[in-house]
Amino acid sequence: YHRKELTKTLSQLYNLHDLQPALHNVTLSDSSVVTVPVFNVKAVILSILHDHNRMNPSNFAPGYDIFTGTSTDPNHHHLNEIHTGMLWNTARNFYCHGPINAFPLALVCFYDKTHTDLYGSLPCAPFVMTFSFFNERAHGSDAFYGVLGYIPNLTYGLGKSSIKDPRDKLQDEHNCLKLITDQIRELAVGFETNVLGRNVIIKPWIHIIAGDTSGHNNIIGQFNSSNSMYPYRDCTCCLSQMSDPIPQCNLITMSDFHAAKADNCLHNLSLHSIDNAFENVPFGDLVHGIFGCVPAEMLHVSGNGIMQYQLDVVNAIISSGTNKRDTLHRLDVLHQNLVKDASLQSERDMPRTSDRNGVTDGTKMSASERVGNLFLLLCAMHTETGKGLFATGCSESGITLQQMKDCLKLQLGFEQWVNDSNALSDIDRAQPLLADLIIRIKTSFPQSTGNQWCLPKIHSLSKMLHYMRNFGKAKNFSGQVGERVLKSIVKDHAQQTQRRVNVFASQCAECEFESFVIQYAYNDISNCFGEQYHLQQNASPEIVNARGKHVISLSACDHRGRGDCTVAWSDRTRGSTQTSVHELITHTLRTYAISNGWNLPFVVHGFTSAYINVESTDKAVLFHANPLVYGSERYHFCM
Numbered sequence: 210y211h212r213k214e215l216t217k218t219l220s221q222l223y224n225l226h227d228l229q230p231a232l233h234n235v236t237l238s239d240s241s242v243v244t245v246p247v248f249n250v251k252a253v254i255l256s257i258l259h260d261h262n263r264m265n266p267s268n269f270a271p272g273y274d275i276f277t278g279t280s281t282d283p284n285h286h287h288l289n290e291i292h293t294g295m296l297w298n299t300a301r302n303f304y305c306h307g308p309i310n311a312f313p314l315a316l317v318c319f320y321d322k323t324h325t326d327l328y329g330s331l332p333c334a335p336f337v338m339t340f341s342f343f344n345e346r347a348h349g350s351d352a353f354y355g356v357l358g359y360i361p362n363l364t365y366g367l368g369k370s371s372i373k374d375p376r377d378k379l380q381d382e383h384n385c386l387k388l389i390t391d392q393i394r395e396l397a398v399g400f401e402t403n404v405l406g407r408n409v410i411i412k413p414w415i416h417i418i419a420g421d422t423s424g425h426n427n428i429i430g431q432f433n434s435s436n437s438m439y440p441y442r443d444c445t446c447c448l449s450q451m452s453d454p455i456p457q458c459n460l461i462t463m464s465d466f467h468a469a470k471a472d473n474c475l476h477n478l479s480l481h482s483i484d485n486a487f488e489n490v491p492f493g494d495l496v497h498g499i500f501g502c503v504p505a506e507m508l509h510v511s512g513n514g515i516m517q518y519q520l521d522v523v524n525a526i527i528s529s530g531t532n533k534r535d536t537l538h539r540l541d542v543l544h545q546n547l548v549k550d551a552s553l554q555s556e557r558d559m560p561r562t563s564d565r566n567g568v569t570d571g572t573k574m575s576a577s578e579r580v581g582n583l584f585l586l587l588c589a590m591h592t593e594t595g596k597g598l599f600a601t602g603c604s605e606s607g608i609t610l611q612q613m614k615d616c617l618k619l620q621l622g623f624e625q626w627v628n629d630s631n632a633l634s635d636i637d638r639a640q641p642l643l644a645d646l647i648i649r650i651k652t653s654f655p656q657s658t659g660n661q662w663c664l665p666k667i668h669s670l671s672k673m674l675h676y677m678r679n680f681g682k683a684k685n686f687s688g689q690v691g692e693r694v695l696k697s698i699v700k701d702h703a704q705q706t707q708r709r710v711n712v713f714a715s716q717c718a719e720c721e722f723e724s725f726v727i728q729y730a731y732n733d734i735s736n737c738f739g740e741q742y743h744l745q746q747n748a749s750p751e752i753v754n755a756r757g758k759h760v761i762s763l764s765a766c767d768h769r770g771r772g773d774c775t776v777a778w779s780d781r782t783r784g785s786t787q788t789s790v791h792e793l794i795t796h797t798l799r800t801y802a803i804s805n806g807w808n809l810p811f812v813v814h815g816f817t818s819a820y821i822n823v824e825s826t827d828k829a830v831l832f833h834a835n836p837l838v839y840g841s842e843r844y845h846f847c848m
Contacts, residue, residue, distance in 0.1 A: 216722070216723045216726050216727070219726045219727065219730045222730075223726070223729055223733070225725075225726055228249065228252050228256060229722050230247060230358075230715075230719065230722055231246070231249070232715055233245045233246075233247055233388050235384055235388075237363065237381045237384075238373070238377035239373065243361050243385070244715050245359070245361060245388060246359050246715045246718030247357070247358040250357055251400065253356070253357060254355070254396075255402060256725070257340065257353070258402065258411075259404075262732060263347075263352065263353055268346070269342055270341075271289075271344065272285055272290075273290065275312075276407065278313035279301075286633055286634075287630045288630065288632075288633060288677055288678070288681045289681055289682060290341075290345070290682075291341040291342075291685050292341065292342070294678065294679050294681045296416070296501075296679045299495060300313075300414065300416065300493040301313045301315075304412045304414055307399075308410050311399065314340060314411050314412060315414060315415075315416035315493060316340065316341070316413055316414065316415050316416060317338065317340070317341050317348070317416060317417045318336065318337065318338045318357075319336075319338070319418070319420060319690075319694065320418060320419075320424055320428065321420045321421055321424045321691060321695065322334040323700065325700055325703040325708075325713075330365060330710055331708060331710065332362050333359055333360070333362070333699050334360040334424075335356055335359050336356070336357045336358050336360065336386065336389050337355065337356050337357065337698065338354065338355055339354045340353075341416050341417075348685075349690055351694050351697045354694050356718075357389045357392075358389045358718075359699075359717055359718050360385045361710075361715075362713070363378070363382060364378065365710050376483060379427060379481050380481075380483045380484065383484065384484075384486075390486045393413065393414075394490050396411070397412070397414060399411060413491075414491035414492060415490060415492050415493065416492070416493035416502065417686050418502055418503050419686050419688045419691050420688055420691070421509045421688065422509060425503040425505075426442055428487060429480070429499060429503065430475075430483050435660060435665065438477070439478060440665050441665050441668050441669075443460055443461055443497065443500040443503065444456075444459055445459045445461065446459075448660065451660075451662075451663040451664055451665055451667055452663045452664070452668075453668075453671065454647040454671060455640065456668065456671045456672055460500065460501070461497065462496050462498075463496070463498040463500070485499075504676035504680060504686045505669030505670075506683060506686050506687045507628075507673070508687055508692070509666075509688060510666045510669040510673075511620075511624060511666075512576025512577060512579050512580050513576040513579070514664070515667065516579045516580065517572070517579060518654070519583070520568070520570075520582075520586075522654040522656060523569050524537070526602035526603065526608065527569070527598060527599060527602045529601055529602040536602075539598055540567075540569070540595075541567045544564060544586070544589060547589060548563075553843055553845065555830055555831075555832055557823075557830070558625075560577060560581035560584055561575075561581045562581035562584075568585070577689070580621070580624060583617060583621065584617075587614060587617040590610055590614050596610060599613075608653060612652070612653045613653050615653075616653040619642070619646050619649060620650070623642075626639075627673060628682055631677075633678075636674055636677060643670075643674060644671070646670075647671055698721055699717055702717045702721060706720070754819065754820040754829070756816060756817065756819070757780065757816050757817025757818055758814065759777060759814075759815050760777045760814055760815075761774065761776055761795065761798065761815055762774070762776075762812045763795065763799060763802070765810050766799065776790055789836065790836055791842070791844065798813055817834060817835040818831060818832065818833050819832055820832075
């Protein structure tokens, strides 16, 4: 079969025609026409609800009844999954107050532009969604997301000198998004289907739209400029209030929006006067509508924002003195050594690090890598070499090294804390600590250019607890998973397209449909594979995949443990290099034998590496206890 012929045959066999993307021609403000591929939203929703692999109870949020939308744990007082947020009960009661078999379906959406080439001519902005009742593990998997549409490049051929009005550019984008949001609005009245053997009426609404600051501003219609009257998208705080440790926000409501639109005064709210695609769409926040459902998230606020500015300040501080280049070089060498040391351990929650460029060159690393590098910078500040490198700069700037260390400790601790399950009382008590963190950032890493720390991202950080109260822990509205989904639904498909601007989005949508159909067929017949084979479940900790076998022979010893030790390697190359094991291993074995009254010869069979199952993850973790790997020893540890 040819690929297209196979897709057509399978889609007819499994009746998947509804999932094929529809191509819509949209006329832009300059009279040009673009093709926007849009999927049938109802069909995408049903494709997930009718998939028994994804609709497995093990994928549901703990303590949640998917048919009623209520918590099954009456004593829960922690902010954890989305249904523990303050907005959940109000939204569920409003949309599901009618029929007794109403099925609450809150959509968690993600919208962001991604680039697939180096020149900016092949960007694409998919609108994807998943369900709020899936648990954290499911939300972290690409398989639980559905694509609703692809917004193509609407500004191709327009440079910085373009005279096209920003309002017209934004209206063009919303005209494309309207093809998706109109479907969601029509489905809000409910539709019947069968879920896990029960007849229900699906009641969908958008609960969260994750994304970056620019994407959120475009969705709302906000002026994308810090010089506007109200630079933040969901409140009427001015620029000077962006750095307030404790925000005193007047949140914009849908009543404010409709009143300003009726009076043709949307500009007074720093909003473009456009026909917004999300204006009449059902949202989880009944009072603030779209303004209350676009929470800021730590990936873009901290990793791609505040930390980058902090590294710029660190670069300025450490560059003080007469030998600027030598000081920066020595810091980079120290950083590279710390990156190497950090890679020789087995902790699963260590942030990702990067040594591709200098530690203070924050523009050439991802947001997660920037968090890891800031952690290693904190480690460097505790070394004698690091203290010496910062001495001159701290003396000239008037900032002590202890100030920076205290700030980074509190900041990295907050990064971890917001993604954990926390008691409601702890959220309230955290407000003074968050205010202290913002003050420390402003004083320990002072900025003297631009708007200094009067930035929308600082305002986002100060409102993080507000978003957590509404939607649960910060992982629920993080854009990190959405950014990873973009790789599979755009960048992977891009290799199968003609890479022509006018058809790029359409061909990505076709590739997504083909991938879904083939995966659907595979799932249907996968249980027939290997019928004649006995499958052994090797999740038991007793079953370990080990390598590097060797035999340690210890001779008889005296009462002080003194005796000979030899090592015989199964790998002959080890024996030819006279490789021995670490002295702590032989010392420990000999001590254990003597403590048990044994001083006669004995042998121990050992291995240099092993995949071992640990409680913190479902996958086996590779541990090394190797005296020679690429010219040096490697011994892992795990707490």
